[in-house]
Amino acid sequence: MIVTMNASQKKQARLLVPSVVTAMVLLSSASFVIFPLIPALQSSLGVTTAEIGYLAAAGFASALVAELLVAPAADRGHARLMAVIGVIMVAASLGLSAVSVEGWQLIAGRAVGGFGFGIFVIAASALIVRHDHARSGELLGRLGAAELAGIAVGPLGSG
Numbered sequence: 083m084i085v086t087m088n089a090s091q092k093k094q095a096r097l098l099v100p101s102v103v104t105a106m107v108l109l110s111s112a113s114f115v116i117f118p119l120i121p122a123l124q125s126s127l128g129v130t131t132a133e134i135g136y137l138a139a140a141g142f143a144s145a146l147v148a149e150l151l152v153a154p155a156a157d158r159g160h161a162r163l164m165a166v167i168g169v170i171m172v173a174a175s176l177g178l179s180a181v182s183v184e185g186w187q188l189i190a191g192r193a194v195g196g197f198g199f200g201i202f203v204i205a206a207s208a209l210i211v212r213h214d215h216a217r218s219g220e221l222l223g224r225l226g227a228a229e230l231a232g233i234a235v236g237p238l239g240s241g
Contacts (some may be wrong), residue, residue, distance in 0.1 A: 110232025
C-alpha cells in the first residue's frame with residue numbers, strides 16, 4: 083500500500099521536527115528561568131528556604147509523575163494533543179508564577195509547569211520517533227540537545 087501526501091501534509095511533515103525542537107528549547111528554558119530569581123523572591127515575597135526546596139522539587143516531581151502516568155496516551159495516538167496540552171500548562175504555570183504573592187502559589191505554578199513539561203517531553207519523543215523511524219536516534223538526540231540548550235538559556239532570560 084502506497085500512501086501519498088498532499089502539499090499541506092508534506093509541509094506539516096517538513097515543519098514537525100523544527101517545531102518540536104524549538105518548542106523544547108522554549109519550554110525547557112521556561113522551566114529554568116525561575117532559579118536565578120530565587121534570591122529576589124526570598125526578599126520580596128518572603129519565600130522561606132524550605133519553600134525554595136519545595137519549589138525546585140515540585141517541577142521535577144510532577145514532570146516525573148506525568149512521564150510515568152501519561153506516557154501510554156502517546157502510544158495510543160494522542161501525542162499531538164498531549165504536546166498542545168503540555169505547552170498550555172507550561173504557559174499557565176508561567177502566568178501563575180507571575181501573579182504569585184506567596185510561596186505556595188509559586189510551588190503550585192511550578193508543579194503545573196512540571197506536569198505540562200513532562201507531558202510535552204513524552205509527546206515530543208513520540209512525534210519525533212513516528213516522524214522518521216529510521217532516524218529516530220538522531221532526532222531524539224536533537225530533542226535532548228534542545229532540552230539542554232533550554233536549560234542553559236533559561237536562567238539567562240531571567241535577568
